[in-house]
Amino acid sequence: MDTQRPLPKPDQDSVAYWEAARRHELLLQQCSACNKFRFYPRCICPYCFSDKFEWRQAAGRGTVYSFTIIHRAPFPAFRDKVPYVLALIELTEGVRMMTNILECEPNMVEIGMPVEVTFEDVTEEVTLPQFRPAKA
Amino acid sequence: MARDPFSKSVVIAGVGESECGKGVGLSMLQHQALASKRALADAGLTKADVDAVMTTDVVGLPSLQIAEYLGIKPKFTDTTITGGSAFDVFVEHAALAITAGLCEVVLITYGSSLWTDHRRLVEQGGVDPRMPAAQFEMPYGDLSPIAAYALAAARHMREFGTTSEQLAEVAVASRQWAALNPRALLREAITVADVIQSPMIASPFHKLDCCLMTDGGGALVVTSTERARGLHARPVYLIGSGFSATHLTITHMEDLTTTGAVTSGRQAFARAGLKPSDIDVVEIYDSFTFSVVVALEDLGFCEKGEGGSFVGKGRLAPGGELPTNTSGGGLSYTHPGALGIFLVIEAVRQLRGECGNRQVSNAQRALVHGIGGWLSAHATLILGV
Numbered sequence: 001m002d003t004q005r006p007l008p009k010p011d012q013d014s015v016a017y018w019e020a021a022r023r024h025e026l027l028l029q030q031c032s033a034c035n036k037f038r039f040y041p042r043c044i045c046p047y048c049f050s051d052k053f054e055w056r057q058a059a060g061r062g063t064v065y066s067f068t069i070i071h072r073a074p075f076p077a078f079r080d081k082v083p084y085v086l087a088l089i090e091l092t093e094g095v096r097m098m099t100n101i102l103e104c105e106p107n108m109v110e111i112g113m114p115v116e117v118t119f120e121d122v123t124e125e126v127t128l129p130q131f132r133p134a135k136a
Numbered sequence: 137m138a139r140d141p142f143s144k145s146v147v148i149a150g151v152g153e154s155e156c157g158k159g160v161g162l163s164m165l166q167h168q169a170l171a172s173k174r175a176l177a178d179a180g181l182t183k184a185d186v187d188a189v190m191t192t193d194v195v196g197l198p199s200l201q202i203a204e205y206l207g208i209k210p211k212f213t214d215t216t217i218t219g220g221s222a223f224d225v226f227v228e229h230a231a232l233a234i235t236a237g238l239c240e241v242v243l244i245t246y247g248s249s250l251w252t253d254h255r256r257l258v259e260q261g262g263v264d265p266r267m268p269a270a271q272f273e274m275p276y277g278d279l280s281p282i283a284a285y286a287l288a289a290a291r292h293m294r295e296f297g298t299t300s301e302q303l304a305e306v307a308v309a310s311r312q313w314a315a316l317n318p319r320a321l322l323r324e325a326i327t328v329a330d331v332i333q334s335p336m337i338a339s340p341f342h343k344l345d346c347c348l349m350t351d352g353g354g355a356l357v358v359t360s361t362e363r364a365r366g367l368h369a370r371p372v373y374l375i376g377s378g379f380s381a382t383h384l385t386i387t388h389m390e391d392l393t394t395t396g397a398v399t400s401g402r403q404a405f406a407r408a409g410l411k412p413s414d415i416d417v418v419e420i421y422d423s424f425t426f427s428v429v430v431a432l433e434d435l436g437f438c439e440k441g442e443g444g445s446f447v448g449k450g451r452l453a454p455g456g457e458l459p460t461n462t463s464g465g466g467l468s469y470t471h472p473g474a475l476g477i478f479l480v481i482e483a484v485r486q487l488r489g490e491c492g493n494r495q496v497s498n499a500q501r502a503l504v505h506g507i508g509g510w511l512s513a514h515a516t517l518i519l520g521v
Contacts, residue, residue, distance in 0.1 A: 008271035018271075040268045066294070066392055068286035069339040074279040086276060086283050086338075088387060098273045098387045111294045128275055 005077035013041045021127045024119040026058040039095035060117035062091040069106045103132040140407045146231040147371035149364045150179025151481040156352030156470040167247030167353025175355035180367040188212035188239035192222040212239040219508025223476035224515035228377040230358040247353030250473040284386035284510035286338040289426035291392040302444035304331035306425035309453035314464025316494035322468045345425040347466035354477035370488045376518035378403025386510040396514035397434035404516035412437045416499040419479035421507040422465040459496045476506040487521045
């Protein structure tokens with residue numbers, strides 16, 4: 001177990017998101033008034049200010065909007081992972097997320113590359129949504 | 137847009153710095169006290185004249201802590217927290233408070249023993265567990281703040297063909313200025329190849345694309361033009377200002393290649409009644425080489441996407457047509473965690489003609505641009521004599 005790695009502490013906005021991740025599902029909030037998806041989860045729509053929303057299962061597909069290859073670990077827990085890719089992904093639902101790109105050599109990653117969600121079980125309690133190159 | 141709401145009624149009357157460098161042996165509060173003493177002496181004012189205090193980045197209740205330590209009972213305080221742009225914001229807020237008659241002499245301070253306390257900037261993730269970033273960014277190994285600027289730079293390279301060699305030109309020019317500044321930490325000349333060959337930190341940033349990590353402090357004294365009359369330093373007027381915040385963390389920046397500097401710059405130029413070609417000296421928060429490239433584009437010094445070629449051929453360097461970061465900036469002069477106040481101090485010294493070997497000849501108008509957070513909060517000042 002990787003105890004030093006910073007892990008998410010679910011709060012009132014995100015508990016459903018992290019519970020879904022443990023089941024290997026990616027959930028996004030969709031506004032019931034303007035229908036826009038949003039990320040990260042929050043209790044009010046940042047576009048129309050409605051407080052009505054539904055949790056939706058995301059398609060789990062997107063493209064790399066930008067990425068950087070990290071060579072210096074920000075925390076001791078990442079020392080054996082460098083170099084690794086830190087990327088921003090644009091999901092087909094229109095939201096952007098930060099992620100790593102797994103199952104891919106860092107120097108093979110490109111902006112615009114299609115990716116799909118995968119799940120990394122970091123501890124018994126915590127699973128992180130992650131992304132890998134989309135399978136054709 | 138409204139012309140300068142302050143109508144040359146507010147001046148920066150004094151500037152001061154503590155001892156800046158790596159491990160100079162002063163505490164965070166000592167840096168601020170020393171810089172404040174020097175800034176007030178520079179202005180020809182005393183502590184008893186100060187009736188407002190503005191600071192940021194001190195734990196607890198920052199302005200009250202500084203005021204208490206210095207023995208000041210302010211009737212106006214401001215503790216705006218917008219990262220490295222806070223000091224440029226403070227100058228605007230000081231002008232607002234002074235012109236509204238709420239106070240007369242504002243002391244703005246910054247100080248940090250960042251190098252002594254933490255040694256390495258990359259350990260400064262600094263994200264409170266209650267912030268969304270702690271859940272959705274830090275678990276992925278976000279190397280904050282370097283990775284955020286690297287993500288923006290990578291996207292800029294993809295969209296506009298900006299190269300690592302072009303980014304390196306910013307570091308080379310900064311070092312040329314630092315060579316002329318006896319106080320600068322790094323003064324040895326470097327080449328584009330040196331930058332490219334320095335260790336990769338987070339692509340596309342090499343070590344020499346990243347700002348320094350130091351201790352240091354600075355202070356500004358802002359007052360009314362009327363109050364400054366008869367003081368010994370040449371008054372430097374605030375003639376334009378603007379601010380824009382567009383997001384907090386990099387995941388939520390809509391277009392990674394265009395920053396809030398578009399809005400803050402447009403406001404500052406409109407209020408000053410000036411355009412980029414009227415500016416003699418530029419001080420931009422160079423947290424990374426890329427920060428200068430994108431800010432020059434967004435402030436209107438060149439077209440969007442052309443920043444990479446614009447910074448080449450020594451344009452920003454001593455003798456170039458757009459003298460930029462004339463102290464050596466965060467890349468070569470000093471960077472105690474936030475650079476904003478040092479940008480204003482250098483601009484004031486250039487406009488007063490006090491800069492010795494690095495003096496820009498006939499400097500009449502300076503633009504200062506602070507960037508805070510993860511390209512999040514932008515503040516532009518235009519100063520003049």
